[in-house]
Amino acid sequence: MKASVTKGLGQGFAVEDITIGDPVGHEVRIAVKASGLCHSDLSVATFIGGEFPVVLGHEVAGEVVEVGPLVSQVKVGDHVVGSLIQYCGSCVNCLGGRSYICLRPEATLRGADQASRLSWNGAPVAQGMGLGGFAQEVLVHENQLAVVPDEMPWAPAALLGCGVLTGAGAVLRSAEVRQGDTVVVIGAGGVGLNAVNGARLAGAEKIIVTDLEDVKLDRARAFGATHVVNSRTADPVEAVRDITGHGADHVFDFVGVRPVTAQAMQMLGRGGGLYLIGVGGMDAGVDVSALTALTYSQKVQGVYMGSSEIKRDLPFYASMYLQGRMNLDDLITKRIALDEIDAGYESLTDPSSGRVVITDLS
Ligand SMILES: NC(=O)c1ccc[n+]([C@@H]2O[C@H](COP(=O)([O-])OP(=O)(O)OC[C@H]3O[C@@H](n4cnc5c(N)ncnc54)[C@H](O)[C@@H]3O)[C@@H](O)[C@H]2O)c1
Ligand SMILES: [Zn+2]
Ligand SMILES: [Zn+2]
Incomplete structure (x- = not known):
């Protein structure tokens, strides 16, 4: 072959x-x-x-x-x-x-x-x-x-196996985002856009997407972002605090470079969770102040493959696609x-x- x-x-x-x-x-x-x-x-x-x-x-x-x-x-x-x-x-x-x-x-x-x-x-x-x-x-x-069902077209089916499991899974399985929560997605690439898909399915009230490229942010809007922020032209931490009033419930980092992840940490509201998905280099990571984290009950979690159970989640995402609920x-x-x-x-x-x-x- x-x-x-x-x-x-x-x-x-x-x-x-x-x-x-x-x-x-x-x-x-x-x-x-x-x-x-x-x-x-x-x-x-x-x-x-x-x-x-x-x-x-x-x-x-x-x-x-x-x-x-x-x-x-x-x-x-x-x-x-x-x-x-x-x-x-x-x-x-x-x-x-x-x-x-x-x-x-x-x-x-x-x-x-x-x-x-x-x-x-x-x-x-x-x-x-x-x-x-x-x-x-x-x-x-x-x-x-x-x-997956026979009627699932091949090309989108292929994407289910990594980008969808990871992006949507981070939101639905790792973070278990609930209706009314506020979500920040940092990096509107192939995986981040699936986090937007997941946040819509979860019923998140605000879905804020940050990126450096307007063309990526336009696409994020089409996927269901309620707010977009270009980090080149606006301070993303301030923008998230303005939009949410008090910080976000969930911040998903699909970029994974230290200055970006430090900003992600500052976007968290009380009880908020930061999810590490992207790895932009060998030194990717974040410093956590124990005092801040304990005072505001915040957490940081590494996310591998969206905490997915593939026998449950791949058919589920295929079904969401076929129902028109996942782009x-x-x-x-x-x-x-x-x-x-x-x-x-x-x-x-x-x-x-x-x-x-x-x-x-x-
Ligand atoms: N944890 C896991 O299990 C897992 C699984 C699959 C992929 N990944 C990782 O997820 C990450 C994202 O993958 P992808 O395919 O979507 O990548 P991608 O390159 O398509 O998307 C990254 C996006 O981040 C944007 N970006 C870059 N710097 C930025 C900044 N400072 N602020 C805001 N946005 C910025 C880029 O413009 C781009 O749109 C990669 O690091 C990949 O290795 C992790
Ligand atoms: Zn992959
Ligand atoms: Zn085992």
Whole structure:
């Protein structure tokens, strides 16, 4: 099959003919129909690194074509969405309803004594996040898949697996925003706009979005932001305090650089929560004054993948989309072919671009 292989740091994405194994145990082989370009894969390919050669891509939707002998949760013909959340299903965190922080995520992968799922010229090829979605086919553990309705279109389905789970999940699952709450979203990118989607679903009264680009803020308004603030031209802390009167109930930081996160902390009202989602550099973080935090009962929480339970949340978000209650179509500004990934990532540097999705896998 054809797959886009990253051979080393800074070497980009090149289509090659590679071999994919047959499903064993709980593995499922899917024919990829759409695969989103998430920034994290570009970070792995350009500066984080890891195992090479590798097939990256972790926002993937496709149709099940073959299942291993132990598979019980999906069947051939099902439309599925993949997620990078890997969980065993039997540790205390999984059993406690927190599979996103599973203690044995490696249970979803093949062991060292088994053949690699992917190979190229007889040598193993790594699979990004257990998925490897920049390919015509994916071989993945059934725990990393959720079934979505057949009528769910492929491109928005692919976005559910990372950007939607993270952005909407941060609001609905991590923060459990309630009707009437005030929400601040810092950074109106692909993930932040899904937080706006989530805040609308939750019934937040005020949804304040900050960004540096007017074109991003215009899009945020179209998604349901009630107020927008350009942090280049206005002090975002003052603006949030003016709009809310006394600070926000929930502030979501999708940027993750220290000066921005410090501002985010100052936006909190009494009893407010700051949620750390974006990581803009290795030193991302925030200083917390214990005196202020305890006096005003404030909290800071790191958010991994929107605290999502994928078997519950992926079908839920698909349903919200199909009911017209979640805007995913306007997130997608470009559709590309499998051999256009480098140019696709390049196009993301244009502030007017949204998400890029591979839909031509021929
Ligand atoms: N925690 C998790 O589990 C998880 C999962 C997926 C993605 N992420 C992270 O979420 C972050 C957002 O991802 P994305 O795909 O939406 O990125 P993106 O680049 O599309 O969006 C970031 C946005 O922030 C804006 N921005 C930059 N500096 C700003 C500032 N000072 N003030 C206000 N806005 C500013 C940019 O203009 C842009 O619109 C990334 O850091 C990504 O790695 C985290
Ligand atoms: Zn991602
Ligand atoms: Zn587990």
